[in-house]
Amino acid sequence: MPERVVDLRSDTVTLPTEEMRGAMSRAELGDDVYGEDPTVKRLEELAAEKTGMDRALFVPSGTMGNTAALLAHTRPGDEVIFEELAHLYNWEAGTYANICGLAARPILGEFGIFTAEQLEEAIRPDNVHFTRPTLVCLENTHNNAAGSVWTPGEFEAVSSVARQHGLKVHVDGARIFNAAVALGVEVTEFTRHVDSLMFCVSKGLSAPVGSLLCGDSAFMEEAYRARKRLGGAMRQAGIIAAAAVVSLEKMVDRLAEDHDNARRLCTELSAMEGISATQAPRPTNIVMVDVGGLGWTSAELIDRWKKLGILCNPRPPTRVRLVTNRHVSADDVTYALDATRQMTRAETVSTAA
Numbered sequence: 001m002p003e004r005v006v007d008l009r010s011d012t013v014t015l016p017t018e019e020m021r022g023a024m025s026r027a028e029l030g031d032d033v034y035g036e037d038p039t040v041k042r043l044e045e046l047a048a049e050k051t052g053m054d055r056a057l058f059v060p061s062g063t064m065g066n067t068a069a070l071l072a073h074t075r076p077g078d079e080v081i082f083e084e085l086a087h088l089y090n091w092e093a094g095t096y097a098n099i100c101g102l103a104a105r106p107i108l109g110e111f112g113i114f115t116a117e118q119l120e121e122a123i124r125p126d127n128v129h130f131t132r133p134t135l136v137c138l139e140n141t142h143n144n145a146a147g148s149v150w151t152p153g154e155f156e157a158v159s160s161v162a163r164q165h166g167l168k169v170h171v172d173g174a175r176i177f178n179a180a181v182a183l184g185v186e187v188t189e190f191t192r193h194v195d196s197l198m199f200c201v202s203k204g205l206s207a208p209v210g211s212l213l214c215g216d217s218a219f220m221e222e223a224y225r226a227r228k229r230l231g232g233a234m235r236q237a238g239i240i241a242a243a244a245v246v247s248l249e250k251m252v253d254r255l256a257e258d259h260d261n262a263r264r265l266c267t268e269l270s271a272m273e274g275i276s277a278t279q280a281p282r283p284t285n286i287v288m289v290d291v292g293g294l295g296w297t298s299a300e301l302i303d304r305w306k307k308l309g310i311l312c313n314p315r316p317p318t319r320v321r322l323v324t325n326r327h328v329s330a331d332d333v334t335y336a337l338d339a340t341r342q343m344t345r346a347e348t349v350s351t352a353a
């Protein structure tokens with residue numbers, strides 16, 4: 001058995017803190033479908049305040065929040081513009097098509113970020129032969145682009161093009177607080193350029209369940225209906241909202257520790273022979289690691305690391321994704337690095353022999 005477990009599969013593995021568990025056990029509850037759960041109301045008000053948006057709606061998952069946003073902003077047959085590696089486009093079971101009835105137009109960005117010029121080119125003209133583009137989705141931080149951060153200036157530039165063409169802008173901000181902490185800005189710096197934002201409390205912020213969908217009052221009316229259609233209207237949801245309140249009040253600043261740990265993993269893994277590790281130019285808590293140089297596949301690295309207690313997710317054929325989180329300490333990072341150094345040295349020696 002490995003002497004310890006360093007779980008780098010995702011920040012979704014984080015467990016609620018003791019303070020969250022206490023808040024959950026004491027939460028005042030009511031039927032939220034009747035608008036009677038005071039804890040959900042408190043969470044939604046707090047989320048609206050932190051994001052600078054008119055209102056916020058508590059939903060069970062990021063996927064549901066994103067799907068509700070698509071339903072609220074579009075009509076079936078419209079076209080939605082995504083970055084090519086976006087979670088909404090690739091990892092949400094095709095809900096944009098099979099639930100929302102939308103066509104997709106991907107734009108390949110650099111580290112998940114596309115330019116205003118690329119957006120301008122991708123927006124189809126108003127012509128009866130074409131699908132009608134109505135929405136642009138941005139992902140901040142960008143999960144599959146090594147945790148890349150869009151800056152508020154980049155948001156402003158693409159949103160200005162979207163608006164000139166009458167398109168709305170939605171942000172999949174599952175990790176928007178990581179973006180804010182990485183740049184040292186408030187989340188409101190991003191949201192003032194967009195129409196809606198979904199963020200998750202169940203990732204680095206450590207709550208057990210939930211996401212918030214935020215926007216202006218007219219959008220939120222539609223989003224509220226969309227959540228109902230998707231089966232996401234919950235009853236005594238205050239029991240989980242109580243943990244999410246702690247996420248927003250107490251868990252944001254500590255994300256910087258996850259960023260520091262990810263940076264060290266990236267730097268020191270890169271220095272090992274045969275391994276290449278990448279973070280985005282504006283890094284957060286995600287590192288992409290490529291072991292093609294050792295002649296290993298993703299699965300081979302995962303098997304070897306598992307024996308040492310180091311867990312991660314595959315990005316085949318030769319890459320894996322590491323996500324730092326509250327349960328990975330600086331000491332765990334040292335352990336993972338030392339264990340990997342020994343493992344690769346042994347490999348290099350046995351190959352040479």
Ligand SMILES: Cc1ncc(COP(=O)(O)O)c(C=O)c1O
Nearest residue numbers: 061062063064087143172174200
């Ligand atoms: C960028 C991004 N958006 C959305 C989601 C979906 O969140 P959930 O798993 O809560 O549905 C994830 C989940 O990993 C994500 O990384």
